[in-house]
Every structure is written in C-alpha cells, then in structure tokens.
Amino acid sequence: MSDTFDLVVIGAGMAGIAAANKCAAQGWQVGIVDELPYGGTCALRGCDPKKILRRGAEVIDAAQLMNGTGIDQNGMTLDWPALMARKRGFTDHVPKRMENELTGNGVTTFHGHAEFTGTNELTIDGTAHRSDRFLIASGATPRTLDFRGAGNLIDSTGFLDLDQLPQKIVFIGGGFVSFEFAHIAARAGADCVIIDRGSRPLRQFDPDLVELLISRTEQAGIRVLRNTTVTGVEATPAGYRVDIDTTGSTGSIDTGLVVHGAGRVPNLASLHLDAAGIASGARGVAVAAHLQSTTNPAVYAAGDAADTPGHPLTPVAVFEGKVAASNMIKGTTTTPDYTGVPTTVFTIPELNRVGLLEHEAVGNGHDIAVHFTDTSHWYSTYRVAETTAAAKIIIDTASDQILGAHLLGPDYSELINTFGLAIKLGLTTRQLKSATATYPSLGSDLGSLL
Structure with a gap:
C-alpha cells in the first residue's frame, strides 16, 4: 500500500474539486483522481464550451431577426472551425489551471482509473491506496442505447x-x-x-x-x-x-x-462499489440527506453520481461537494438546501424554470394564482426583434410568495435568478413589486409579470 489519506476524491469535476480544496485547507491529506482531464463535464465537455458556441449562433440569429430593420444579414455566416478554435481557447487551459490550483493547495493529484478494493481501500491503475474517507463525485455518462447501430x-x-x-x-x-x-x-x-x-x-x-x-x-x-x-x-x-x-x-x-x-446516468459502473459495500441505484450512490453513504460510513457522494433531490446541475454539484466536505470535517449532518435553484435550456430564446410546476403546486396542497403573460410584444422583446417570449408565475394566494417561475425569452436566464432568490428568501410579490429596477432593462419587467 503506497500511502494513506484523510480523503480521496473520485472525480475532478466541480463537486470533487470544491470538496478537495475545502478539506485540504483544513490540513487534511487529500488525494483526487480522474481518468479524464481535470475540470469535469461542465468546464470541458458541457456548459461552458456549449455556451461559447451558442454565442456564435446568437449573433447569427440576432442578425436574422433584425434583417430589414437597419441590419443587412446578407453574407453573414458562422465559421464553425473558427468558432471551435475560440472554444478551445477556453477549454484547453482548464485542466492545467485546475490541477495547479489543487496542487497549490496541497492536494495530491492522480490521473488514472480508480476502483474500490475494500471498505477503505482503492486502486488507481493497480496501485493500492488507503483512505479514512472517500467522496464519489464521478459525474454522469451518456445512457446506453439498445437499438441496432x-x-x-x-x-x-x-x-x-x-x-x-x-x-x-x-x-x-x-x-x-x-x-x-x-x-x-x-x-x-x-x-x-x-x-x-x-x-x-x-x-x-x-x-x-x-x-x-x-x-x-x-x-x-x-x-x-x-x-x-x-x-x-x-x-x-x-x-x-x-x-x-x-x-x-x-x-x-x-x-x-x-x-x-x-439522457445521462451516474458514472459508477467501473468503480466496483460492491467491493466497498457501497449501495447504489439508477439515480446514483444511495446517500442520506447529509450525503453520506447509507451502507459505508467512510463514503460520501455529491453531484450527478449521488442519489439526491437536486437537479443534475453544476451549481448543485458544487454546493453538494462543499456540504459533504463540511460534514466530513465537522462530523455534522448538515443537508444541502435545494430551494430556489433555477435551471435553463440555452436554446434561442432560452427556456427557464425555478420552483414548482402548476400540477406540482396543486398536488402539494397550495391554493394558487397563475399569472401567464405573453411578452412577445413587450418593449424588451421588441428591442431585439424576438418573436417568442412568455412567462408563467405561480403564486401561493395565502402567503403571496412565489412557488414557481417559468420564463421563455431572450436573456431570461438572467431574470430567472431574481425569481430564484425570491423563492429562496421567501419574498412576497408585494416586496418584489416595491423594488425599483434600472430602466430600460430586462429586470424592469419583473414587477409587471406579477
């Protein structure tokens, strides 16, 4: 056995890196391992590069929408190789930067395949390591499809x-x-x-x-x-x-x-969880509300690899990683707070959600008011010549608090954050309406949506 750690993190994505740095700051001997370049799906193979490519698409779409209103879109094209080169200008630097941050904080970094061999043991490319604790933050992988070809x-x-x-x-x-x-x-x-x-x-x-x-x-x-x-x-x-x-x-x-x-599924198949007595299911490692394994107390899990109520989103993975680290450090059973976490489909325009859907709110016993607004002719939409925009806000009539906000429109991924904060803090619609926003901005539409 080559060495012993206080914590070994499996997966160098956002959840794993956040936890590793937090525990190393306490003086722990921390190791982290990943088969892939450090940075995880979001920074290298998902959210960030996707949105860089989307920027090119946004510019093309914006020109098309404004064509004939002072903009001539003729001859405007998207150069895919050049756009891809711009994406790589960001992603190519991520792994080294992430690893340098970890090593600078005293974390031992490994590159290779990890699999459990015992309750407190694993191997990395065949070399055995022992640790008092483990955090499984191995993310997700594309679902296996069973059709021909x-x-x-x-x-x-x-x-x-x-x-x-x-x-x-x-x-x-x-x-x-x-x-x-x-x-x-x-x-x-x-x-x-x-x-x-x-x-x-x-x-x-x-x-x-x-x-x-x-x-x-x-x-x-x-x-x-x-x-x-x-x-x-x-x-x-x-x-x-x-x-x-x-x-x-x-x-x-x-x-x-x-x-x-x-769709994607938790990336657990090659970890040999059974060797460490770690229970898992279709949604990931079975954990208690405070992210500790239900069957092996030495193990915690966070992010897409964990069976938690949180959506498979990078911000969720990050705060789960931090909560897991804090619980390991302090010996506490703090649970993550998933209230008011928004999610966005970055189409053009973008689709957003935070909180409950209508049927969920009714199913939970709330007496609700639903404010649906077609915003396709509002100033903020007209300004950019978008043709499709709408909002649906679900309000609890008893408390005047927002239960759910659903937005479709240009740059509405910024506006959804305000609704998320309102839900998290329990703000009423009256309180939101009392705020004065800079004008003309998208945020100034908020009061009228309520």
Missing part, C-alpha cells in the same frame, strides 16, 4: 469537439442536449432533426412554454419528431440512415451525423 452515434463530448459541422444532423432524445445543440447547429447552417420517443419534449419544464419553444424551434428550421422511436442507425456511403417508427408508421432519415441526446 447505437455505436454509430457520437455523444455530447464528440459534438463539442467537431472540427467540421455536417450539413445534416439527427439528435436522438428530447432533452437539454438535443435542443441546445440543434439550436446552435441550425444557426450554423445545418439541417437538424430532433427525435423524441415521448409526446412532450423537455418534460421538466412548463408544458405551455415548451410548446411555444417547439414552434420557435421549428421556425428556426429544426424538425421535431414526437412519439418516434429509433429502431436502428446504419452507416451509409454518404453518412448514416436512421430508421424510425412513429406510432406504427416506419420510415428513415438520411443524415451526416447522429448525436446521442437521450
């Missing part, structure tokens, strides 16, 4: 590293990945199709706003196929043929690329 698909990591963008792309799955990437690719000139096996994509979001987004998606030239199952993907001389079944009617789509956007 599933191996022909690329995942989100592959899409975000494409040197050239094919002319035709099929996205399988009706969630974040498919919609966000299709909105980027379509503005870059690709012919995009989203295939969803259900009747309503983006099921975590308000159904009325989702329908508005789908209409806007189709206006952008993206086909959305619902109630459609992929039965096979076959390589052809020109690319791929995607065989589909739509409520009993079969067909096929010829395309240059097929992208996996059908």
Whole structure:
C-alpha cells in the first residue's frame, strides 16, 4: 500500500474539486483522481464550451431577426472551425489551471482509473491506496442505447469537439442536449432533426412554454419528431440512415451525423462499489440527506453520481461537494438546501424554470394564482426583434410568495435568478413589486409579470 489519506476524491469535476480544496485547507491529506482531464463535464465537455458556441449562433440569429430593420444579414455566416478554435481557447487551459490550483493547495493529484478494493481501500491503475474517507463525485455518462447501430452515434463530448459541422444532423432524445445543440447547429447552417420517443419534449419544464419553444424551434428550421422511436442507425456511403417508427408508421432519415441526446446516468459502473459495500441505484450512490453513504460510513457522494433531490446541475454539484466536505470535517449532518435553484435550456430564446410546476403546486396542497403573460410584444422583446417570449408565475394566494417561475425569452436566464432568490428568501410579490429596477432593462419587467 503506497500511502494513506484523510480523503480521496473520485472525480475532478466541480463537486470533487470544491470538496478537495475545502478539506485540504483544513490540513487534511487529500488525494483526487480522474481518468479524464481535470475540470469535469461542465468546464470541458458541457456548459461552458456549449455556451461559447451558442454565442456564435446568437449573433447569427440576432442578425436574422433584425434583417430589414437597419441590419443587412446578407453574407453573414458562422465559421464553425473558427468558432471551435475560440472554444478551445477556453477549454484547453482548464485542466492545467485546475490541477495547479489543487496542487497549490496541497492536494495530491492522480490521473488514472480508480476502483474500490475494500471498505477503505482503492486502486488507481493497480496501485493500492488507503483512505479514512472517500467522496464519489464521478459525474454522469451518456445512457446506453439498445437499438441496432447505437455505436454509430457520437455523444455530447464528440459534438463539442467537431472540427467540421455536417450539413445534416439527427439528435436522438428530447432533452437539454438535443435542443441546445440543434439550436446552435441550425444557426450554423445545418439541417437538424430532433427525435423524441415521448409526446412532450423537455418534460421538466412548463408544458405551455415548451410548446411555444417547439414552434420557435421549428421556425428556426429544426424538425421535431414526437412519439418516434429509433429502431436502428446504419452507416451509409454518404453518412448514416436512421430508421424510425412513429406510432406504427416506419420510415428513415438520411443524415451526416447522429448525436446521442437521450439522457445521462451516474458514472459508477467501473468503480466496483460492491467491493466497498457501497449501495447504489439508477439515480446514483444511495446517500442520506447529509450525503453520506447509507451502507459505508467512510463514503460520501455529491453531484450527478449521488442519489439526491437536486437537479443534475453544476451549481448543485458544487454546493453538494462543499456540504459533504463540511460534514466530513465537522462530523455534522448538515443537508444541502435545494430551494430556489433555477435551471435553463440555452436554446434561442432560452427556456427557464425555478420552483414548482402548476400540477406540482396543486398536488402539494397550495391554493394558487397563475399569472401567464405573453411578452412577445413587450418593449424588451421588441428591442431585439424576438418573436417568442412568455412567462408563467405561480403564486401561493395565502402567503403571496412565489412557488414557481417559468420564463421563455431572450436573456431570461438572467431574470430567472431574481425569481430564484425570491423563492429562496421567501419574498412576497408585494416586496418584489416595491423594488425599483434600472430602466430600460430586462429586470424592469419583473414587477409587471406579477
């Protein structure tokens, strides 16, 4: 056995790095390991690079919307290789920067495959290590698909590293990945199709706003196929043929690329959790509310690898990592606070949610007032020539507090943060209306939405 640690963190994403630095600051001997470059999905293969690419799509879309109103969009195109080079200008520097921060804080860094060999033991590429505690923060990985030719698909990591963008792309799955990437690719000139096996994509979001987004998606030239199952993907001389079944009617789509956007699962399969007596399920490592394993007290879990009530979001992973670290340091059982955490689908325009959906609020026994507003003709929307925008605010009539806020519109991902803060602090609509915002800003619309 080579060494003994106070804590070994598995996964050098945002949750793992936050916990490792926090515990090292207390003088602990901390190790962290990852098979992939340090930084995790968000910084390297997800949120951050995606939004850099989206900026190019935003500019193209903005020019299209303003065409004929003082802007001439003729000749404006998106140079995909140049945009990808800009993305790499950010992502290429992340791993070294993250590792330097860790080592500077006294954390021992490892690169390799980790798997448990006992209650307090693991190996990293065959070398044994012992630790008093472990934090599993290994994130998530694309869900395994079982149709014929599933191996022909690329995942989100592959899409975000494409040197050239094919002319035709099929996205399988009706969630974040498919919609966000299709909105980027379509503005870059690709012919995009989203295939969803259900009747309503983006099921975590308000159904009325989702329908508005789908209409806007189709206006952008993206086909959305619902109630459609992929039965096979076959390589052809020109690319791929995607065989589909739509409520009993079969067909096929010829395309240059097929992208996996059908969900992710906790990345635990190769860790040999059974060797350490760590229980897990489809949603991740089984943990108590304070993030400690229900079956091995030496183990904690955070982020997408943990079965917690939190959404699979980077900010959630970060505060779970910090809470887990604090509980390990202090021997406490503090639970993360998931109140008022917003989430966004970064399409163009973007779809946002914080708090409860209508049916959830009613199901929880609240007497509610629902304020739905079509904001497509409001000044803030008119200014940027967007055609689709709306808001739905769910208010508890007894307390006057906001239970849920659902926004679709340009830059509404900024406005949703105010609603998130209001829900977290229990502010009433009367208190929100009493605030005076700078004008004309998107934030100045808030009072009128209530």
